[in-house]
Amino acid sequence: MRINLNPPADATAKNESTTFLMIRFAITYSVFLLIILLLMVHLHRVSTTRSEEDFWNQDQSTFESAVSLLDNNFTTMDSITRQLSMNTKLYHLATMKSTDDNDFYLSGLTMKQSLASYMYSYNELPFSTYFVYLRNSGYIISVNTFNSEQLYYIRNYLSSGANFNEWHDLLNSNLTKDSALYPLSDFMLPESGNAYLYVLNMDVLTYKDIPATVAFHINEQTLRKIFSGVSLGDTGYIIAVDAQDQPVFSLSEDKNTSSEKDLNTLTESVLSLSYDDNNTCVHNDTHIMRIASKTNDWTFYLVQPESIYPSDYQFIFLLILFAAIIGGLIMIFILVRNNMRPILHLDDQLQETLHANTQLIEEAAAIRPVLYDNYLRQLMSGVITTPDELSFIQNYLHLEDPSLHYYVLYGVTYENDPAADTFPNENTSTESSESMKDIIAGLLARYFSYENNLYLCSPKKHIYAVLIPFSGTADEILITLQEKALKFHSELLEEYSIWFFAGIGLSCSFTNIWESYQQAKDAAGYTSKNYIFLPYEMLKKDSHVYYYPAEFSTRLIRSITGGNKSQVIEIFNLIHQENIEERSLPFQLLRFLLTDIRNTLLKARFTYTGESTPQIVEIDTMLSQDELTFRLCEDISIKLCDFFASKSEKNNLIDSIVTYIRENYKNPALCLSKISDEFHISESYFSHMFKENMNVNFSVYLEDLRLTEAAHLIEKGESGINEIALEVGYNNQTSFRRAFKKKYGVTPSSFGVQS
CATH class of the missing domain: 1.10.10.60 (Homeodomain-like)
Incomplete structure (x- = not known):
């Protein structure tokens, strides 16, 4: 035995091919990994930008909500002042200049109790207390006291009385303005915390001449609570500026920024900047927002360091990116090392998928002709009675164009028999090969297709009914179809020794295809060797035989019981045209025809087995008449059609009513x-x-x-x-x-x- 230890040439080539594929895989996967990494970086930048925008938008929304809440509180304080201005006792007390009268003190004590009721009604507001300063008498009324302004100052502010004159001037300043907010840092002990006095001049705020001022004591902690949802960071702050660009108050985490000098510095810094359409500005790693008050002429500025935006996940992203690079390299190594196994496995799966797809296409192609054949059979036999069903079939066959008209070609094939002088009927033909049927269908598709679709059904063996849609002049199309039918017959006869005899009905609409089919079938029965193609309109109608095939009777019964009046009228028009207009039937044959029609109507009538109604009694009376006329039969059929249609509507209505009664x-x-x-x-x-x-x-x-x-x-x-x-x-x-x-x-x- 001889053993060849050298590898065959094809094995060497295969190894070289494998190495080449490995290199290609490595390069491909590396490029793919690089693209993924670049895409990750890009997506990270986009998501970071969008996340940052969402963060600042959310922060701005929170700031706007806080400003709106503060505005609402100030509006409510204004409302309290207006309500106080309507108090006649307060008006009387404010206009009194002498304090010697006992009535002055009695009125003051009474008014003190009234102020308490206002306090309880607005306990959710940010002020801790409030008082009314009577400028004529120099007295102050609050919830707890009625004293002179100096005594009130000593009890509630600095007991030493220091800075009283400045406090007195504060209450009597800006008498032309309706409201103002003043800091109280100079009038309170340091351990008491910062506070503000919101002063409302009743003279300016109301139409009455009331020499009084309402002052609300607002703690800074209350203001901080309103803006608690706004993040300030270590160096951020909120500052409110009035219409004259003067600072009103500020809030910050740094307790040393509340001095007048600091406030002026902060105010100048925020006013000197340029803001975009969203009233925001970024300056020196600081994010600044401004919002105008809707209650007064103040403008609120929110200054935040950019560092409050969380950036901890940047480090996490770098770790993920590094891990992705390492993992990608490991994956490339594994994929390159085992490249042939997945390729072969993928190739097997691809072949299985292609095979399954091919089978699916073949099954779909096999089912589609069956559906086409079934729908075409229903159209040509006239079993479709409802418009919805007819519309569905029309859409399925892709014949929705309303300008289309239709011919029906009815053909019969026979094997060529030179010895025969005449041809047998369709039931005696001898053709049996399924392959020959496919050949004939292929030839029909070549001659009679419409937009690459052949609308063909085979009602019986050796019989082929073709629906031919067309748009244009019917006479020109008929001549073209005749030429095609003759060429089709010649080719079939020369190649396969098969004769093809065809009749064609009159042009029709989609709803009357059954009518054209019946006409084509009748025309095909008159074909011969000399007339292998015969249009229905060329038939010589025999006046000794009336025309009322069984298909007409079946179609008429279905149309009547289905309540399709238009189809019933169409059938009677066709019967009238065939028998009276074209055949001119003698009286005796006309009586036979009318008797057959009456038998059909009786069959339709007795499909209803319910209780007798006036309509049924009338129809029965009409059907029992001895002397029948064509018009009488048509009237009976229409009455029957209306009866079945109304019966269907009544049943639906009574069901709805019974359901309604049971529910109510x-x-x-x-x-x-x-x-x-x-x-x-x-x-x-x-x-x-x-x-x-x-x-x-x-x-x-x-x-x-x-x-x-x-x-x-x-x-x-x-x-x-x-x-x-x-x-x-x-x-x-x-x-x-x-x-x-x-x-x-x-x-x-x-x-x-x-x-």
Whole structure:
């Protein structure tokens, strides 16, 4: 035995190919990894930018909410002042200049109690207390005291009385303005904390001449609580500036920024900057927002360091990026090392997928002709009666264009028999090969396709019915179809020794394809060797035979029972055209035709087996007449059609009414008129229709429904008799007991005992 230890040439080539593939894979995966990393960096930058924008937008929204809340509080303080201005006692007290009168003190004490009631009504506001300064008398009224301004100052501010004159000037300054906010840092002990005095001049705020000032004591801690949702960081602050660009107050984490010098410096810094359309500005690693007050002329500025935006996840991202690089390199190594295994596995999966896809396409292609054939059979046999079904088939066949008209070509194939002088009928043909059927279908598709679709069905063996859509002049299309049919016959005869005899019906709309099919079938029955293609319009109508095929009878019955009046009229027009206009039937044959039509109408009539109605009685009377006319038969068919259509509508209506009654029978207001109004019908029609369909009067039906439910509730024993009567729709207890005894023979209470 000879063993060749050298590797074969194809193995060497395969190894070289594998190495080349490994290098290609490595490069491809590396490029792919690089793209992913770049994409990660880009997405990180985009997400960081968007996250930062969302952060500052959220911060701005919080700031706006806080400013709006403060505005609302100031508005409420204004409202309190206006309410006080309407107090006649306060007005009288404020205008008094002498304090020697006992009435002055009595009025002051009375007013002090009134102020307490306002305090309780607005306990959610940011001020801790408030007082009214009477400028004429120099007295102050608060919730707890009625004293001179100096005594009030000593008790509530600096007990030493220091800076009293400045405080007095503060209350009497800016008498032309309606409101102002003053810091109280110079009038309070350091350990008391910062506070502000919101002063409202009643002279300016109201139309009355009231020499009084209302002052609200606001702690800085209260202001901080309002702006607690706003993040300031270590160096951030909030500052409010009035219309004259003077600072009003400020809030910050740094306690040393509240001096007048610091406030002026901060104010100048924020006013000197330029702001964008969103009223924001970024300057020296500081993010600044401004919002105008809607209550007064103040402008609020929020200054925040950029560092408050959380950036801890930047380090996490770098770790993830580094891990992605290491993991990507490891993955590239694994993929390159095992490249052939996944490739082969993927190739197997691809082949399986392609095979499954091919099978799916073949199955879909096999099912589609079956559906086409089934729908075309229904169209040509005329079994479709509803417009919805007809519209669905039209859309499925892609024949939605309303400008299209249709011909139906009905063809029969025969094997060539030179010895035969005539041709057998379709049932005696000898062709049996399925392959030949496919060949004929292929040739038909080449000659009679419309937009690459052949609308072909085969009702029987060797018979081919082709639906031919067209747009244009019917006569020109008919000539073209005749030329195609002759060429098709010649090719079929020369190549396969098969004759093809075809008839074609009149052009029609989509709804009357069955009519053209019947005409094409009739025309095909008159073809011969000399006339292998015959249009229906060229037939010589025999006046000794009337035209009423079984398909017409079946179609007429379906149209009548389906309530399709337009189809019924179309069928009668066709019968009239075929027998009276074109054949001019003699009287005796016309009587036979009318008798067959009456038999058809009788079949349609007796599909209804329900109770006799006036419409049915009228129809039966018309059908029993001895002397029939074509017009009489048409009238009978239309009346039958209307009867079946109305019967269907009535059934739907009565079902809806019964459902409505069962859902609302517990309503005491439910009655004949209410239901008539609900369904937009007259009371007499509703009463008659209900009795006709339910075999019971409406009132009896409703009472029986209520009493049945009442008996069920009494058996359960969970409610009293009076409660049950009300629950089932009886307002009158006597009526309920009388009706219950009439139905069950015992009173409701006795029925409950028996149960």
